[in-house]
Amino acid sequence: MTNSTGPVQLLRAAERPATAWRNGGGVTREVAGYPAGSGLDDFQWRVSLADVGAAGPFSAFPGVDRVITLVEGPGMALTVDGTEHVVDAPFRPFAFSGDAATDCRLLGGPLVDFNVMTRRGLATAELDLVTGPRPVVVPAGATVLLVCLSGTATLDSATALARYDAALLTAPASHLFHPAGTTAVLTFRPQP
Numbered sequence: 001m002t003n004s005t006g007p008v009q010l011l012r013a014a015e016r017p018a019t020a021w022r023n024g025g026g027v028t029r030e031v032a033g034y035p036a037g038s039g040l041d042d043f044q045w046r047v048s049l050a051d052v053g054a055a056g057p058f059s060a061f062p063g064v065d066r067v068i069t070l071v072e073g074p075g076m077a078l079t080v081d082g083t084e085h086v087v088d089a090p091f092r093p094f095a096f097s098g099d100a101a102t103d104c105r106l107l108g109g110p111l112v113d114f115n116v117m118t119r120r121g122l123a124t125a126e127l128d129l130v131t132g133p134r135p136v137v138v139p140a141g142a143t144v145l146l147v148c149l150s151g152t153a154t155l156d157s158a159t160a161l162a163r164y165d166a167a168l169l170t171a172p173a174s175h176l177f178h179p180a181g182t183t184a185v186l187t188f189r190p191q192p
Helices: none
Strands: 008-011 026-034 045-052 064-072 076-080 083-087 094-097 102-106 111-119 123-130 134-138 143-155 159-161 166-169 173-190
Touching: 008 159, 026 143, 026 166, 045 143, 064 123, 064 143, 076 094, 083 094, 111 123, 111 173, 134 143, 159 166
Parallel strands: none
Antiparallel strands: 008 166, 026 045, 045 111, 064 094, 064 111, 076 083, 076 102, 123 173, 134 173, 143 159, 143 166, 143 173
């Protein structure tokens, strides 16, 4: 059963400001965060896309769990607490701790990555990368964020998402979802 009466907030990619990194190696565009208006020190969860143009260290985020996914470009090698991890296949999430000392080496040029951060003890995130039609259920007490990472997508046959557009779903409901490409479906739940 489809219920499209729940609130759907469209978050268009073209309306996101770019924030330059302190080290000059790239820019980040925040897709969504909670609570609304929170900064890097007080979010419960945060989702962003980053244009990475140069190698360098990642900022530390103590108490934060991170998942990074290559979206476009040749990839990167991440050294996390002294161990190298090659992230060179698109749409394969890599999870690591924001507490870890992390350094990035580009594997052949600029790239775009998708970042999900949750503050331990306050929120959890479940990430699915979806390439075919399916229902999207928003459980009671949860928030669902859809981010179109490639191609296009349609929600409830009415809401069209272009590449990097997002839809934030906050009310319990079931939606029909049709991606023509790859879309991240994130379910955030508060932790007691």
